[in-house]
Amino acid sequence: MSNASQKNGAKENVKLLNISLLDKVFQVKCTVDKIKELNDAADRLDKEMRKMRQAGVVGLDRIAVITALNLTRLVNELEKNLNNNVHVVSSKVKGIQKRIDDSLTHIEQLEL
Template identity: 50%
Template sequence: MSKAQSTTVTVKILDREFQVACPENEVDELNASAQELDKRMRTTQSSANIVGLERIAVMTALNITHEYLGIKGKSDEVESLSDGKLAELTTRLSKVIASQKKRTG
C-alpha cells in the first residue's frame, strides 16, 4: 500500500499565513478546516475581546474541545443504547428460533 504524496499548503488564519504539510488527497479538507478555524478564532476574538494570537487559539481550542466532548458523550450514549437494543433483539430472535426448532423437531 503506497502513501499519498505530501504537499505543502498555505492556510491563512487571523490574517497570518501558515505552511502546513498535508497529503495531496486531503488538501480540500485542510482548507475547509483552516477556514472553519479562522471563523471560530475571529468569533472568539470579537466576543470575548481577547488580544493575542496564542490566547485566542487556546480559548478557541477549549471551545472546540468542549463541543467535541459533548458530541462524543451523546455518541457514546447512542452507541450504548444501540448495543442494548441489539442484544435484546438477538435474545428475542434466539428464543423464536428455539421455539420453531421445538415445533418442527
C-alpha cells in the same frame, strides 16, 4: 518497493499548503488525500477565532488557546454522545438478537 522508493512516494504525496487564520498565513504540510479536510478545518478554525476576536478577546495567542479549548470541549462532548449512542444501539441489537433466538427456539419446539 525499496525504502527509498517508498520515501520518495510519500514525499510526492505531501504538499505544502498556505492556510489563513485571522489574516495571518501559515504553511503546513499535508498529504494530498487530506487537503480538503485540512482546508475545511482551517476555515472552521478561522471562523471560530474570528468569533473570539469579535467577542473582545485580544491577542492571537489568547484567541488561539480559547478557541482550542472550546473546540476540544465540543469534541469531548461529541465523543461522549457517540459512546452513549453506541451503548444504546448495542443494547438494542442484543435485545433483537435475543428475540430472534427465542423465536427460533419456539419454532424448533413447534416442529417437534
